[in-house]
Amino acid sequence: MRQTLITLLLLVLTLPVAAQSHRALITELAGAVTIQRANGTNAAASWGVQLFDGDVLTTGANSKAALLYSNGSLLSVAANSETRVAGSDASPAVDPTLLADVSDLTLQRTGVGELAALGGLRAGPSESVIDLQYPRQTRVMGANPTFGWATETAFEIYTVTVLSDDGQVWSGTTEESQISYPNTAPALRPGTTYYWRVEGEEMLDVTRSELVQFEVLAPEEIDNITQAEAGIHAAFSDESAAASRDFMLGSFYAKQGMNAEALAIFSGIAETQGESAMLHEILGKLYYETGRKDLAVQSLQKALELSKK
Numbered sequence: 001m002r003q004t005l006i007t008l009l010l011l012v013l014t015l016p017v018a019a020q021s022h023r024a025l026i027t028e029l030a031g032a033v034t035i036q037r038a039n040g041t042n043a044a045a046s047w048g049v050q051l052f053d054g055d056v057l058t059t060g061a062n063s064k065a066a067l068l069y070s071n072g073s074l075l076s077v078a079a080n081s082e083t084r085v086a087g088s089d090a091s092p093a094v095d096p097t098l099l100a101d102v103s104d105l106t107l108q109r110t111g112v113g114e115l116a117a118l119g120g121l122r123a124g125p126s127e128s129v130i131d132l133q134y135p136r137q138t139r140v141m142g143a144n145p146t147f148g149w150a151t152e153t154a155f156e157i158y159t160v161t162v163l164s165d166d167g168q169v170w171s172g173t174t175e176e177s178q179i180s181y182p183n184t185a186p187a188l189r190p191g192t193t194y195y196w197r198v199e200g201e202e203m204l205d206v207t208r209s210e211l212v213q214f215e216v217l218a219p220e221e222i223d224n225i226t227q228a229e230a231g232i233h234a235a236f237s238d239e240s241a242a243a244s245r246d247f248m249l250g251s252f253y254a255k256q257g258m259n260a261e262a263l264a265i266f267s268g269i270a271e272t273q274g275e276s277a278m279l280h281e282i283l284g285k286l287y288y289e290t291g292r293k294d295l296a297v298q299s300l301q302k303a304l305e306l307s308k309k
Contacts (some may be wrong), residue, residue, distance in 0.1 A: 022050035024067040028243035031063025048278030055085040135214035136261040137290040144173040155200030163195045190218035277306035
């Protein structure tokens with residue numbers, strides 16, 4: 001069963017990029033919004049949908065949308081309006097090169113047929129009593145990450161161990177469900193893959209978690225990321241563009257291998273744009289990347305349900 005799950009997820013996660021170049025993406029949506037394609041067919045409007053030359057976006061009363069064009073410009077669409085998609089002459093909100101990079105996350109579309117393969121799967125319980133939450137298959141900013149976990153039952157004491165391919169790097173104990181990597185421990189080297197686990201002790205019993213990995217970003221990478229974050233926030237400083245800002249940030253984090261931050265961003269978007277099949281595809285891919293196969297299945301099954309509407 002597990003091998004079947006992994007095989008099916010890999011099928012979903014390795015699909016080719018759409019051949020036709022998109023003109024814009026819907027990065028914010030509220031109320032009644034419809035799309036008429038250039039070929040005369042109608043399509044559902046939802047977060048992350050790609051629009052092409054000649055497509056017409058129509059908003060109803062008390063509705064709105066935002067279109068992020070491939071040249072980096074942002075267009076806010078008010079209620080009771082009709083917008084025909086074409087080349088935008090508006091000033092770019094962000095560097096088009098950055099947008100081209102991060103758009104890969106939404107352009108790798110999954111067909112209904114591939115998603116349907118997940119229809120019969122059921123998400124089972126967690127494989128470990130101690131659930132490692134952060135950092136988990138992600139790259140982290142800062143050389144002193146805080147390790148966090150959750151447990152079904154409380155333990156008297158926890159032992160956290162960090163390892164590399166060369167063996168144990170550091171070990172520490174705590175009575176809490178988190179602990180920070182101390183300055184007195186050997187410095188974590190950027191670009192090196194590290195692993196960590198937690199052992200919970202209760203009386204004479206010891207329960208060990210799974211082993212998950214993380215990587216520390218180099219200082220120059222952190223500088224570049226910080227600059228990009230500032231640029232995105234500056235470009236979308238208006239609160240009305242918050243959804244587009246979050247899309248850019250989440251996509252950027254995913255591109256940098258910062259899966260934890262990307263998950264946090266897209267989970268937040270799901271709270272307001274939860275009826276988007278694309279959004280749940282992205283969440284499924286990110287859950288898979290972080291080793292949370294059960295949550296990946298749940299998200300991809302939700303994407304399947306929405307794609308059939």
